[in-house]
Amino acid sequence: MGVITGILSSLPGALSQGVLWGIMALGVYITYKILDIADLTVDGSFALGASVCAVCIVGGMHPMLAILLAVVSGCIAGAVTGILHAVFDIPAILAGILTQLGLYSINLRVMGRSNTPLLKQETLVDKLAALLPKMSNSYTTLIIGVLAVVIVILVSYWFFGTEVGSEIRATGNNEAMVKALGGNTRFMKALGLSISNGLVALSGALVCQSQGYADVNSGQGAIVTGLAAIVIGNVLLGWGKSFGMKMISVIVGSVIYRIVIAVVMQAGWVDTSDTKLFSAILVAIALAVPVLIERYRNRPQVEA
Amino acid sequence: MLELKNVKKTFNRGSVNEKQALNGVNLKLEPGDFVTVIGGNGAGKSTMLNMIAGVYPVDSGAVVIDGKNVTRQPDYKRAAYLGRVFQDPMMGTAADMEIEENLAMAYRRGKRRGLGWGILKQEKKTYHEALKMLDLGLEERMSSKVGLLSGGQRQALTLLMATLRQPKVLLLDEHTAALDPKTAAKVLELTQELIEKNHLTTLMITHNMKDAIRLGNRLIMMHEGTIIYDVKGEEKKRLKVPDLLAKFEEASQGEFANDRMLLS
């Protein structure tokens, strides 16, 4: 019985964290699915968003402005990876690792230490909680998360429908064609990476405000979490072909992922220290299964 | 309209794989010229087109399009002047995007991309009309993903995209070679139609000698990185396949036996 109530009580928290981390997964979606690049900057830019946000808030800045600065910092981090990859032809994975590594030191510099708690400072969650005193913290966080997701999805939907946005999609699809039609594919890749990491930093900043601290290690494994959300979302809502539906499926995937993790933790099946291994295995399976299904479908047909 | 001045290109210079692909090519196209390009494998035909398009930089020489020296411009800048269709039907279109989205990008060739809508309502009418001309029924499937089309349909679409904005020069590199004979004939017919309708200056590489003679007003033959034969007008009209074979034999001597199969 204790397990069941434990699981139930952990659900609201998992739900709100799933939505906030979902924004990070949308950033990963832009690079991994739209640009066809595996970008490992993510782990660093998530923590960067959190660090910048925490330091700004501690310094007395309005939490909204702190989020804005966090997004800008993420965009810059993404642009660095973009320049390394698109201008200097460093393979995308390596370019991302280089930026990620550098960001670890930068994040320590930004905070001056490895962890910045937001003790007395007011976050967005606190501000909303003051307006809705009866609501639990998980639900106020959820409201903020859903609002942020709606804004991000609307803006992305608009942006990827514009001339520049179409060009980014086409670059991930067929570079030779984009060049033949006069598109600057290097610029488009750098821009896509920049936007993606801006979203990742936004997610980092929101998670920081909801948890009340920023930690230099908070982004560790973020890329795997993002991929997990994408593949889970695709398994559940893969029939939705429109861009809007794909973005929603990523958020749903992120929420389901958090709930699965919360359930296995509450049930005592895995320790906190095992969650990274569990995530890695989950994502490996989720990536492998579609390949196996495809291979099975295409197996040589033996005549009866 | 297009001028190549002593263009040279060597790949992998200084390594065992060093290959002189273009050995001083000179070529001048008048507006409206439709030039067919023939030559054996490795003669440098594709390299010549790639030099015009700026896919690789030239080692020496100059590329002039419509009076502008574009030798130092990167490929995506030169695209403002050029329409291109590749041999591989997959290369000219974005598979995961809709037919009309592909056309919309082609409609913006050489234009600055901004934050306006990627495709406007009134454009769709233009595309509908243009697709109708292909006679493949694509005008009824404008929001289908291009990946669902056959190779021939994709190549026809690429051709339309390359000519949607009048290019200064149209570059075709064996654009029907990957298609079955019937589809190839259809795409070739469409090519002729589009070129005539828009009075396009065109360079078309082909391995089919009959097509090379039948189409266009001028024919050039390449061998080992240079143009070894250049005919136009009446003289070209009187050409027969055996004449070309003889010319080829003269140039290549011993290698001819191998190339004969490829060219016939």
Ligand SMILES: Nc1ncnc2c1ncn2[C@@H]1O[C@H](COP(=O)(O)OP(=O)(O)OP(=O)(O)O)[C@@H](O)[C@H]1O
């Ligand atoms: N990117 C490249 N790197 C190295 N060598 C190349 C490259 N492109 C072409 N070459 C070499 O340059 C020579 C000319 O090639 P090119 O593709 O221009 O020939 P082609 O006339 O188009 O032949 P085909 O009829 O087979 O298409 C060949 O020897 C080829 O191997």
Ligand SMILES: [Mg+2]
């Ligand atoms: Mg070739």
